[in-house]
Amino acid sequence: MDIAKLAGVGKSTVSRVLNNDHRVKDETRALVQSVIAQHGFSPSKSAQSMRARRSRLIGVIVARLDSSAENVAVSGILSALYAQGYDAAIMESQFDVDLTAEHIEVLKRRNADGVIMFGFSEFDVAQLSPFEGRCVVMAVDTDRFSSVSYDNWGAVEQLMTHFHGEGFRHISYLGVTPKDLTTGKVRLDSYLSFCESHDLTPVCNIAEVSLDSGYQVTDSLIRPETQAVVCASDTLALAAGKRLQDIGRTDIRIGGIGNHQLLRFVFPQSISVDLATDKQVTPPLNSYSTK
């Protein structure tokens, strides 16, 4: 260690200063610190994590970097991590199982202390076994790992209750494929269940996760008596809103999930529930807040 000789002290003294060990005389500490500052020295994380057997690095694997829902969560996660003195390695799975596997491998090789993974349908949680006990899976239900699952059922129910409370009895639903368990099946089931228990006639259809698809499929949901359209995501809600506008049905209200700011801005007749405020954490972990 260069600093040690420059300050005329031993390596371990420098190490102690770096780690705020109290067993250092104040003058010595000041001296070492000034030398460190002068040379812009900073300890190597590689060496530290090699020796200390931990890296203070947490991998955060999102599905898409440009997903607004994930961004909200990531933003909270990052500040919580930084506050605890951890670094984050943000990676993008792109819903790709192989790419995800590579990311996990990299995290393993970097001695990551843990992983926060945003799940997707095809993702096999078993891939996380190297991080067993040190990982959290978001937006997926699994009993093998700690998981934070969004309250998909509740989100749809919340929207339905809202519209139903306004006296609406003709509420359509625009969803995504049930192959996607959480965004697809659970939300659709929640809609159907609500309809059944409240004696409503369900009118629903499935679209791709794209604006154009949502736009086109919307037509199949519109009857003269339709009063609202609940959508499985804000992207679909935007698409539906646009279609409704184009066919002059601005009387129809829109419900989305994700709390995307553009939705309400462009289509004020819409509401969107925020998944981030309504999570279910299983089992209990060290608490972290999205704030």
Next chain:
Amino acid sequence: MDIAKLAGVGKSTVSRVLNNDHRVKDETRALVQSVIAQHGFSPSKSAQSMRARRSRLIGVIVARLDSSAENVAVSGILSALYAQGYDAAIMESQFDVDLTAEHIEVLKRRNADGVIMFGFSEFDVAQLSPFEGRCVVMAVDTDRFSSVSYDNWGAVEQLMTHFHGEGFRHISYLGVTPKDLTTGKVRLDSYLSFCESHDLTPVCNIAEVSLDSGYQVTDSLIRPETQAVVCASDTLALAAGKRLQDIGRTDIRIGGIGNHQLLRFVFPQSISVDLATDKQVTPPLNSYSTK
């Protein structure tokens, strides 16, 4: 190295297998590989980068994780990086000088091989001095580091030329504060210059970078004769589009910068130029493509 003993060979042989060194007998290689596979072993990046004096890690500091313009660029950067066998450390500056400094410090401590930084007004490129010669600054003009600057002037000019070519002579401009050199001043100057050289009367104003602000400021740009509004960003264009819709001026065309998919979807009367296709790289670097 555990693998070495298990396979009954020397450490360096294992190392050679790991690094695809040809100087290993095929059987030995196969043996070692099978042992490696059996134990799910993978070499520690910490140890490697400590020894090899390089980490194959590149820091990518974006301003905002949810910026669509940056996401487009990052997406291309990531695939280019992965293709070259590099890892990326994605970080978010949030336009915060201090946070950026911390990120750079972390990258230094992790022995990052280089940095790709998306600049912002207050950012002082001097902070990157530890990575002198090994960094690229995006969206900022500087002669100290390699920089990729978007063609801000050209983007506005392109939009103006487009509308002018359609015969429009009353084109307003909605910009952001000139304190922001690239998004603010350069784009505004480009507008003013175009007006002067084409004998148009400039009508322009400055908004905050928010939907609400853009919405409000739009009014000040609208005259009975107004034919188009060019905006400094797609966010502002969305805001303007909404305002124009609300006041029934859908005859007015909109120009944005950033190629945000929602803009054209919601307001088909708009066009948006893509900064990503029109970059200026200074000085020449190892080429990389956003594709």
Next chain:
DNA sequence: CTGTTAGCGCGTTCAC
């Protein structure tokens, strides 16, 4: 072709 040796920069004993 393969094994042995010497550090990379740090934290952690253990002596002083």
Next chain:
DNA sequence: GTGAACGCGCTAACAG
């Protein structure tokens, strides 16, 4: 309080 010595997992240089 402080310094010297050792080893983390790996690669490069050298010796077979």
